[in-house]
Amino acid sequence: MAHIPDGVLSAPVLIGGGLLAAGLVTVGVKRLGEAQIPQTAVLAAVFFVASLVHIPVGPTSVHPLLNGLMGLVLGWAAVPAILVALLLQAAFFGFGGLTTLGVNCCNIAVPALAVALLLGPRLRIQQDRRRAFLIGLAAGLLGVGLTALMVCAALALSGPAYVPALGLVLLSYGPLALVEAVVTAAATGLLCQVKPEIFAPAHG
Amino acid sequence: MSALVRADWRAEPAASPAGRLQALAPELRLVLAAAFALVTVLLGQIPQLLAALALAGLLAVLARLPLARTLRRMLALDGFMLPLLLVLPLSVPGVPVARFGPFALSVEGLAEAARILLTANATVLAVLALAGTIEPARFGHACQRLRLPAKLVTLLLFTVRYIAVLQQEYRRLRQAMRARAFRASGSRHSWRSFGHLFGMLLVKSFERAERVTAAMRCRGFTGRYYWPEAPPLTASDWRFGLLLGLATALLLASEALA
Incomplete structure (x- = not known):
């Protein structure tokens, strides 16, 4: 859903998104310890596999995005993980374009970073499952909500003709936000109980 | 390889x-x-x-x-x-x-x-x-020849490998859920179950990644591959x-x- 195809966005938006993504990925790669690569790859693979899973909502179904969960677990490492997963999706499934890779990476990774910075520290200091559940809920909502807003911003900046469609686009994220919040909350609650150290080492 | x-x-x-x-x-x-x-x-x-x-x-x-x-x-x-x-x-x-x-x-x-x-x-x-x-693996090598940063290429190669592993693991967990009469529906219970499913997937895969990294380090892996000659x-x-x-x-x- 957050994968904008080629041909939709204008050149300035593509270039701006590409530059921002390049900057973020450079920082992310620099902070990525070599010992951390396998765990980061696990999250990138979870992101990839989750996009193939259909979760029913009412009459339709959604694919979870999981960028909030990635932010919580990986911190800055979420950026290169998302880039790699998006590159593989674009090349092998045609999800999202090649020229839009930078914009799509920003749209998904910036919310993950926001979750990491705002909610990550809160999660580390406590182990109560109920609070972890609530933080996960917030992470899921924030991840999808910010992504939806950034997709709309990219479209609006590309041309005024898209503006009337933005309501529809935002509306289409509603079911995803609902499912994502519950899924991320349940996953965070479980991880806090079963493997709390998963959240600790990757930050920083 | x-x-x-x-x-x-x-x-x-x-x-x-x-x-x-x-x-x-x-x-x-x-x-x-x-x-x-x-x-x-x-x-x-x-x-x-x-x-x-x-x-x-x-x-x-x-x-x-x-x-x-x-x-x-x-x-x-x-x-x-x-x-x-x-x-x-x-x-x-x-x-x-x-x-x-x-x-x-x-x-x-x-x-x-x-x-x-x-x-x-x-x-x-x-x-x-x-x-x-x-x-998929040659895709990683091609990225390396195009001068992508080595860490990014290593991450890509690991990701390619883990996608295959995780998909098998995902199927196993889904089958275990089916055996307990789980059916995907639009209910909150169903969404929470998917959350637990992804959580378990992470726990199992992280532990696997830890074991794999330890084993690779034993064999002299320093976080970098030796790339095949192009x-x-x-x-x-x-x-x-x-x-x-x-x-x-x-x-x-x-x-x-x-």
Whole structure:
């Protein structure tokens, strides 16, 4: 859903998104310890596999995005993980374009970073499952909500003709936000109980 | 490395190696895919875009892309763009061709929607034909030859491997849930179960990643691979690269002159 195809966005938006993504990925790669690569790859693979899973909502179904969960677990490492997963999706499934890779990476990774910075520290200091559940809920909502807003911003900046469609686009994220919040909350609650150290080492 | 090459997460054999495109160097195909996408995005005239789509179709035939699966992917892409495509004819000002109450469909808006549809479909077809048919592990090596940062390429190779592992693990967990009479539905219970499923997937895969890293370190892995030597481009690589380069340059030139 957050994968904008080629041909939709204008050149300035593509270039701006590409530059921002390049900057973020450079920082992310620099902070990525070599010992951390396998765990980061696990999250990138979870992101990839989750996009193939259909979760029913009412009459339709959604694919979870999981960028909030990635932010919580990986911190800055979420950026290169998302880039790699998006590159593989674009090349092998045609999800999202090649020229839009930078914009799509920003749209998904910036919310993950926001979750990491705002909610990550809160999660580390406590182990109560109920609070972890609530933080996960917030992470899921924030991840999808910010992504939806950034997709709309990219479209609006590309041309005024898209503006009337933005309501529809935002509306289409509603079911995803609902499912994502519950899924991320349940996953965070479980991880806090079963493997709390998963959240600790990757930050920083 | 050969196990990695064979691990194909698409749960079906990689596109038949009999396609002509599959014989070409993967790094060349990646560069050509990026160049094709870039040129197509720059095109603005409908005839040129139709020519680009035809060229992409030719590439798909040369790569022997499976027809049904490819069409399904293109339809999914068009479905994503549907809200935009429906609104554009109404929101772009111009000469009206039809009226529905207060709304008017404009010629310019229809043309804009057609442009976007053609660009997206031509690009995705070319990318699937050129890049999507590269074996996943060789895809990583091609990225390394194109000078992507070593850590990023290592991450990509690990990701490719773990996608295959996780998909198996996912199926196992889903089967265990089915055995306990779980059925996916739109209820909160069902969504929470999916959350627990992803959580368990992470726990199991993280522990596996820890074991694998420890074992690799025992064998002297320092976080970097030794890359296989790149064979130089062959004559047919050059021929194909020049031909496709020429074709896209022609498209761009005719666009500039039009």
